[in-house]
Amino acid sequence: MIKKLKFPINDLPNIEFKTDEPLSKYTFTKTGGNADVLAFPKTREELVEIVNTARQNDVKITVIGNASNLIIKDGGIRGIVIILPNFNKIEVHDNSVTAEAGATIVDATKAAQKAGLSGLEFAAGIPGSVGGAVFMNAGAYGGEIRDCFESTEVLMPNGEIKQFTFDEMKFDYRHSIIQTNGGIVISATFALHAGDKEKIQNKMDELNEMRASKQPLEYPSCGSVFQRPPHHFTGPLIIKAGLQGKIIGGAQVSKKHAGFIVNINHATATDYMNLIHLIQKTVKEKFDVDLHTEVRIIGEDRVGEVSANS
Template sequence: MQNLQDCIDELKQSLPQDAVLLNEPMSKHTTFKIGGPADCFVMPSTVEEAMSVIKTIRKYDVPFTMLGNGSNLLVMDKGIRGIVVNLNERFAKITQDGTTIHAQCGALMADVSKFAGACGLTGIEFAVGIPGSIGGCIFMNAGAYDGEIKNVVKSVTTVNKNGEVVHYTNEQAQFGYRHSAFQDNGDLILEVELELSFGDKEAIQAKMADLTARREAKQPLELPSAGSTFKRPPGYFAGTLIDQTGLKGLTVGGAQVSKKHAGFVVNIGGATAQDVLDLIAEVQKRVYEKHGVKLYPEVKMIGEQ
């Protein structure tokens, strides 16, 4: 604990006062609105600050967790020990250079898609409804409507565990289904280059409007959630299997299988992480009993239960 306190003291000296928060409730920083406190919540706003934070954390050898928009995350009820490094709205610049989009990792995926569309660039319309930061999307190779972020990534810039800046090509990022190299190596994603192509601006805007309307019609956006709860099992759709098992509306505490889309677990009020875990386990059990198909969570679970 002394190492952690010494680390926090040094971070306070090197960052603005409002960039270092203690015992910060993670329920404020996840789209699920669930999660206990982080020992220390740090919000760097430049590459230099991010490098300094990582070097300080390494110096004191304390655990750290990277957080983007918190959109595919279930934080446990006892919270997160060590340092949470949050690269969100303070780290969200988006620029264009020809057919290339440069985005800092905290930029929301929807904002990146809309920015590209306004520039007349096509290839990332599918991501307009993904409710996370581009850093989080890279981390998990997010996808929607038959598109995946890996298809448009040119390069990724990170800070590694030694506080050094590293550049990855698309191939080096080792994208797979809901996977990237950054899940294994612990690098902190800083910036992303996307390679798109020029298209008809009206057609791009129309496609994004259509995808947005489809998402709003089908998904329970009016309630807190972590997005799609389960990975798609080969040959099936998780939501369809759950619906066919009669589980829409199944509730444990404040957690509920959405009545609008069975593929989503939503927070109907005061849900704990344990509520969500218990509900997920019950859904897995009943779907397997009826269909013989195992469902695996897509939501990343972190922290102490």
Template structure:
């Protein structure tokens, strides 16, 4: 993609002399599916002030902005993303006061769950195996074992597309199954506070180990994937529906419906985003024809 020298120079100036900005960077390196074309500009701001600076540059130059957390629930198209992609990985601050953990968006959920355990705080055990950034997990209301992040969020800090910093309370986020009000808006989630409860570090650790072992048994973790591809329709498991129409193990190009869990699509080595999209279409059509149920993607398609 063509690089605008003015935009690139402005980004370099605020981003650690250019060390936190890349041009035409393949996003396959930054997503767990290991597919996706380049980002025109990929930036790694290490403070909220730098996020504000990036948004202001984007606004001034009329360049679109997309946020990427840990890339564990996105399908980036092969054509890539035009504009500025903000990766939150360097927003890493974390602290605890009593039962409240304050964390920036780039901490991962496994890191946060372990931090909570080290401080004898219970409430995040369910999230230890979710390979998400805190920001991405808030937006998706990530969850497992009947619990989700919305249960323990107290407040969230965002930067809006005007470059303003705002703090939102839990009530403003409309958490629902894999949904939050952030999905409909445009903002960078830069951090948040979690309200946990005092617990016993040994019991917390044991529960986390149990959750981890269960994932290893049931999920195809050896091949690149993006977790559950489709949301579970009311009263059904998407994996069961896909398996029962005979698609378990079915492949298109380098993308394959996992033999282990039919709601996972794995990259067997050479998958393109197009292979994955074609396979998703196939699953949607087969399930719709057989059951009359329309599967909705859980993943976000970017680009």
């Protein structure tokens, strides 16, 4: 497999690689096929080495963050997959927090609270990485990353590290320019403001309690599956369509929150995809409403198998 890829991992002996690695070990859904090569760079220099080597050998690069709002298909991902758990440093400077891409957004909110900085409370329960949160313009409970974003460092496909400001990010609902320019988020800085530590913590606790009471955190899932359609709420639409509790394979429309699909019994990514397609088809037929996925879906179908909406 590596020979076919023409990616000389032996020329990069200081970088940790795993070959033919099951990505189900890294996703929140506990589904997904294998990566040809999975790389765990420890430094910016190593990350640049991987990107430059992949470009020189015409090997595709895919970056996954905390894989919390992500479905990787059962055929896995060809080329190099990069994951950044070693990029987890968080620093506080005056009224800003700078966090590396592999740090969790939850840890960034904790660092802000400890410093008495307000503005990130909305993200206290978002399970993604900082890089993924910036990439997706993650949001919850009325807040989005763009509301407190100052700048980000991005490794571009040509190996250059570039700084992006707010205006350059082209933020929209669950969208940033990083989704189209092929860059890799290295770190992000959030512009916050002074606040009372106790009040900040109370707000974070309140939002986490709301999340725990309404979301099926007891099961593996990919978070909220669908974008909210104009003039509607996704969960009630799915309930009215009679699909709450619907099971395909090992995947189920959550009985706790119909906007979530949970892995209740060794689900595959294909189970997820087929259930997503059924929901979209049924809601369209019954209510003439188009449901678009919020979850990011990547990878390939298994050989000989095609998911319903691949």
